[in-house]
Amino acid sequence: MAQSLQYFSSSSDSEFHDENSEDLSHSELDVLPNYLTHDPQTWKSIQLSFNNFTVFPEELGTFVNLVNIDLSNNGLTYISDSLLNLSALQNFTARNNLLDGLPKDFGTMRTLETVNFSGNKFKEFPMQLTELENLKTLHFGANQITYLPNAIGNMRSLEILYLGGNSLTEVPATVGSLNHLTALVLCDNQLNSIPPTFVNLRKLQSLSLHNNKIATLPPEIVSLNLVELSLRNNPLVARFVQDLFFKPPSLLELSGRVIKIERVPYSEKDLPSRLICYLNSAQQCVNPMCKGVFFDSKVEQVKFVDFCGKYRLPLLQYLCSPVCSYKPAYAESDTDSEHSAKSKLKKVLLG
Secondary structure, three states: OHHHHHHHOOOOHHHHOOOOEEEOOOOOOOOOOHHHHHOHHHOOEEEOOOOOOOEOOHHHHHOOOOOEEEOOOOOOOEOOHHHHHOOOOOEEEOOOOOOOOOOOOHHHOOOOOEEEOOOOOOOOOOHHHHHOOOOOEEEOOOOOOOOOOHHHHHOOOOOEEEOOOOOOOOOOHHHHHOOOOOEEEOOOOOOOOOOHHHHHOOOOOEEEOOOOOOOOEOHHHHHOOOOEEEOOOOOOOOOOOOOOOOOOOOHHHHHHHHHHHOOOOOOOOOOOHHHHHHHHOOEEOOOOOOOOEEOOOOEEEEEEEEEOOOEEEEEEEEEOOHHHOOOOOOOOOOOOOHHHHHHHHHHHHOO
C-alpha cells in the first residue's frame, strides 16, 4: 500500500519555508505574534499546527494574500467568518481539531483547491463543500458522518476524495458524476455495497473499500482501469451461492413478463400511466441463453470474475428465475473444496 500514500499525504512542509512564509508550528501560541500582524499582506503561507488556538484567529482575516494555511492539531472548535476574507486562499488544512461546522458562506471561497478537515467532530457533511466548484482534493476522514448528500455529485473538479473512517452506510449514485476522480477512499465505514454508477469514474486509479461490510460488487466495476483496489476485511463471499432464494412472481409481474417477452404492443390509450412505467422498468436477465425479463422478482447469484489479471472479484448478478442459473466455464465444479474458493478470494482480501 506504499503507493497509495502518495495520494493521501498532507501538504508538503516546503510550502511553509518559502519566501513570504512562516512556520510557527509547536510554538504554544494562542494568539498571533505582533510581527505577523504588522504587515499582514506580506504573507502567503503560514504554518500554525500544534498550537493552542481554540478559534480561528480573527486577525488572519487581514492576511488577504494567503495561499496556504495549516491550523491542524490545535483545539479549534469554531471558524469565524473572517476566513472568508482570504480571497487568494488555495489550501486550507485544519485536521485533528474539534470542528463540527463551517461558516455559512464557506462555499463562496471559490479559489480553494485543497481542503483537509479529517479528524474532527463533523456529524454531517457540510453542504457548503458541495459549492466549491474548483476543489480538487478533499480530506474528510475520521469524522462522524453517516450519509453523503446527493449534491456531492456537483463537486466535478474533485480528483482526490478521502472519506475513510466515518460511519457511512451507503454512497449516493451521484458520486459517479465525479469523473475527474483518480483516488477514492471509503475504507473503515459501514458500507454494504457501492453503486453501479462507479463505472463512470473512468480516471479512477485507486479505490479503497477495506474494513466495510461489502459482500458483493456490482459487475460494472470490472470496466474500471484501477491500479489499486483494497477490499480486505469485508464479508466477501468465499464460494458460489448454491442455494438460490427466489420470491415467486406476482400476477402483475407474470403478466408484465409475457407482454415484454412476446412484445405485445401497448400505449397510453391502452393502459394507465402507472402500468406503463412498470412495464418500462423491466430488466433483462443476464443469462445469455435466456431472453427473459424481470421486474421485482429475481434470483441473486454470485459470480467470480477475473479483474486486471490480479483479482477474482465476487460480482452480484440477477437472473429472472432459478432455472436460469448457469455456470460459466471458469466456475468451480461441485467437487471443488471450500479451501480452493477461499484461496482465490485471498487475492481480493489482500488487495
